[in-house]
Amino acid sequence: MDRLNDILNIVLGIHVDISWFLILSALMMFIGIYGFLTRRNTLAILISVELMLNAADINFAAFNRLLFPNGQEGYIFTLFSIAISAAETAIAIAVMINIYRNLKNNFVGNLDKLKW
């Protein structure tokens, strides 16, 4: 990381600090939220959820580096989080396949049975 930082600094004359990572993760987060709220296809919603999760993972890694430069715990938790999101994706896709079998489409607007 430090080397990458140096190269960027020398070649492009910019200094990459923690704010860059936070901006990236915030962008991913809000793109994910936007996608989650606006997409009609459940698969696209799932991708948005993954974006939000990954934004959180980036935050993990970035803060680990900032606060505990020699520690590895943040990275390990990021790995956990990725594993969990993989499992969640598997379940979500299974659910979607079942939705598709029942409804012959995959639009979230049709899934409004769960109400009063």
Place this chain on the structure above:
Amino acid sequence: MEYTILILLLPFLSFLFLGLAGKWLSHRTSGLIGTTVLAAITILSYCTAYTYFTADRCADGSYATLVPYNATWLPLGHLNFDLGILLDPISVMMLIVITTVSFMVHIYSFGYMKGERGFQRYYAFLSLFTMSMLGLVVATNIFQMYLFWELVGVSSYLLIGFYYTLPAAVAASKKAFIVTRFADLGFLIGILIFGYYTGSFSFDFVNNLQMAEGTTPFIPCGIDKAIAAGGFILPTALTLMFIGGAGKSAMFPLHIWLPDAMEGPTPVSALIHAATMVVAGVYQVARLFPLWVTYAQDWMPIIIWVGVFTAFYAASVACAQSDIKRVLAFSTISQIAFMMVALGVCTEITTGHEHAGSIGYMASMFHLFTHAMFKACLFLGAGCIIHAVHSNEMVAMGGLRKYLPITHATFLISCLAISGIPFFSGFSSKDEIITACMAYSPAVGYIMTAIAAMTAFYMFRLYYGIFWGTENKELHTEHTPHEETIMTAPLVILSIITVGVGIYTTLAGFGLFEGYSFGSLISADGQDYRIHFDPSVASLSTIIAICSIALATYIFKGETQPVADRMYNAAPRLHRWAYKRFYMDEVYQFITHRIIFAYVSRPIAWFDRHVIDGFFNFLAWGTHTLSNNIKGFQSGRVQQYALVFLIGILVLILMIL
């Protein structure tokens, strides 16, 4: 005396068995089970009575009061509720009365209830009733009495409403239950006052108490404490208990349930509403009699005048009724009132021929015994008649003596007994009551003599109306009325008792031989009291009874009844009033519906419906409206949820910042 517990247990088990398994039993089996159990407890009761009355008297000349069983049922600190068995002369006498009549009724019901739907249920209820009534009379404390008192009320309710498909029977059972229950409120309050001030419910004021080994001892009855707390407390408690007794014993104005109770099967009327349950009130006063006479003698005129008025009222109504069971019902009310009056006029405890004031207690119990036998016989006879002609109305009868000879003979014997003709049991007991009344006050004595004359008159009006007079031919064309042996056998037994007791006591009473009399077994202080009739009272009441019978014969015996018609035409309104029972039911109807319902219940109901219900309806309406307005949030659309969630989070964050 340990076997006395079986007298209570056997009918209870029979009730449980018949009630639970009756569905799978045939009519015959269930009837036989009930009757066998009754036969067994009848034998046990006779054994008990024999053992009890042949045992040696105590040093003071009275019989011991035995308590073979007594156990704490509900411990409540200082005031325990006990259950047990107490044997003293009156409870042993009641055992005999109850089991005898109940046994007769069990046998009789084989014929009367034959093929009836719910035959097993009927026998189960009879067992329940017998158990409750026996439990009532052997109670060791006032609370046990109250417990079984309510149980007999329930059995009475169940049996009056036995034909529950008939609206009249349902209404009658409800009426009986509510009226007696209302009166029992007085009883309960009386018990609570009594228990609160004396610290005990026990009958520990009886003579020569002998507790069996291993029984819970009675908590001593702190009469002194109650007197110390206020002289009026004991009399008030006793009077409140008397209200309960008056309700059960159908004293005016709480008598209204008894005539309607005749909607039940006739054997039930014989058992419950003539011989046993309705005398529970008399029995209760007799049980508490030592308290009455010692601490509440000033209040005893209440008993006397309630009794005198009831006796007169019921006798006058009985003269005009046309339904034979109603005549008998009013006659029962009148006779029970005689017993009550007899208790009321008993002002002394010490017996002996110089103590005329003490006869009443013995006379009351004696009349209770004889009345149970002949009135049960009359009711069962009425059942035979109703069974034969399928109607309760006297119009449908007439000339039945040819068709129902045994019923006729036993009915006549019982009518003579209730009228007070010598050599029939009613004579001896009624004569003692009138003697007791005369000793108290000649006015009461003459009033009671006049009522006894009315009794003879209306009983013979009934008798002639059923067995003589015009025969209702068209009713008899389809089938000739006939009687069945199983139904006449109890009649014969009961009339043999009536005649046997009558002959014995009459001869003994006139001093033709020296022997035990009823007073030897039961008297106010338990001493051996030999009944000797007062010649003036005996002759007066005999003459007056014969005159009334002659009058009834003159008026009602013929095929046509010109005198009766003339009397009717002379005072149609009086007849109508008496026929309508002096509009007592209408008065009750007026008081309950027009006054209590209209001015108390209806405002309360309005308050309930509008204020209380309104408040809760408002709550429900508010919740409903609110939920209607906000339920749009729960659209089921995931993305909308997410948006709300997001906005919520943002708001939270803004708040934190």
